[in-house]
Amino acid sequence: MSVALLEHATHTIAVGSKSFAAAARLFAPEVRRSVLMLYAWCRHCDDVVDGQELGFTAVAQDAGAAAAALARLEAQTRQAYAGEPMQEPAFAAFQEVALRCAIAPQHAFDHLAGFAMDVREARYETLDDTLRYSYHVAGVVGLMMATIMGAKEPAVLDRACDLGIAFQLTNIARDIVDDAQIGRCYLPAQWLREAGIPQEELALPRHRAALARLAARLVEQAEPYYASATVGLAALPLRSAWAIATAHRVYRQIGIEVKARGARAWDERVGTSRATKLWLLCRGGVDALASRFRKTASARPAALWQRPIHAAGRHAAPATAV
Structure with missing residues (x-):
């Protein structure tokens, strides 16, 4: 290289x-x-x-x-x-x-399919629709990253996908207003109707309190995916497990901050300070070490959204066809 x-x-x-x-x-x-x-x-x-x-x-x-x-x-x-x-x-x-x-070609084309959803201005009626989008733009990136780290077992790849989905749900919650300002919304339309927020008014300040409740709801939806992803650390080399555990901690903290700030979550872009990142890096190291001593992996919860399993050797479909 x-x-x-x-x-x-x-x-x-x-x-x-x-x-x-x-x-x-x-x-x-x-x-x-x-x-x-x-x-x-x-x-x-x-x-x-x-x-x-x-x-x-x-x-x-x-x-x-x-x-x-x-x-x-x-x-x-x-x-x-x-x-x-x-x-x-x-x-x-x-x-x-x-x-x-x-890296399986299907993974790369599945990722491009997420961008195709943006190009088509896809609408997300239900949480499952939002999760499907999250798979394409982030979950499948987790699959490719895990492949780089040597993971091959489908059960381990499921956990990597779960982490990518958790990251994306966090990103969506953090970026609701920024996305709305360019005409995009990844929140389930069902949720917006229940909250009484017209999609075209999503960025308006008068909806901030209701929007904060939806953001908190989305952050809570990410939690079981973060928890599932933790189980996959044991299958990774120690340094890779440390890196992934740290990323896990950092992104999850962003969601915690979005939820804690409530209606002020979009006054400025939510992030983590250098000191917080250092603290989370240390905690990630503890998580990675603890994974070495985990004797049995808990079963992945059946209620979690399941990534598509493509047949071996199947030719990757163009992203625009998804």
């Missing part, structure tokens, strides 16, 4: 996700490089579809332009798996990690 690709990936995560960047430093060097390269691809795809740069709004795109951008990403992903030369640094990085770590 070239130094330039690693520098590109390191810069991408440092700017695009300060929360995960802190945890990523804990991985063993080879795993960390692969994780960073995968993150760079995920961030690039998100930015291309949304007309952003490293998560920050750059230019607005109409639906036609976004659909064309998504089609290019699908084509480039196929080319990456075919071993063709990649000019875009994010795709060169993805090609290397995907082929070396045998």
Whole structure:
């Protein structure tokens, strides 16, 4: 792997996700490089579809332009798996990690399907719909990350997917108002009707108290997924378990802060301070060590949303077909 690709990936995560960047430093060097390269691809795809740069709004795109951008990403992903030369640094990085770590093509295309849902301006009527979206944009990233760390057992991959879903539910709660300002809403429409909030008025200050209750409800929905994910730590190498446990603690703390701030949760972007991250890093280390002594894994709760299980060898469907 070239130094330039690693520098590109390191810069991408440092700017695009300060929360995960802190945890990523804990991985063993080879795993960390692969994780960073995968993150760079995920961030690039998100930015291309949304007309952003490293998560920050750059230019607005109409639906036609976004659909064309998504089609290019699908084509480039196929080319990456075919071993063709990649000019875009994010795709060169993805090609290397995907082929070396045998990341299933279906996982990559499932991730692109999440962006397709945004392009189509999908509506989320029920919590299951929100969970399905969360799988595509984050749960499947957990599957790819776990693959990089050497996880192969379906039960372990389920726990990795659960963590990604928990992360996304937390992100949705934190970003409700920001998303609403660009015309997006990932909260279940059923919840909005029950709360008496018209979707087109979601960002208005007069709905903050009701919105805070919905955000708290979503944060609570993430809890069983965070709990499930903890069980998967035992299957990971110790340093990987430490990194993932730290990310788990940091993202969960963001949800706790959103819930605690109530109607003030969107006055400024909720995050964690450097001191808090250091404390959570220590707690993550304790979690990782404790996982070494866990003799039996508890069964995954049947009530949790189950990721789709694709038949072995099935050709990945285009994201726009999902």
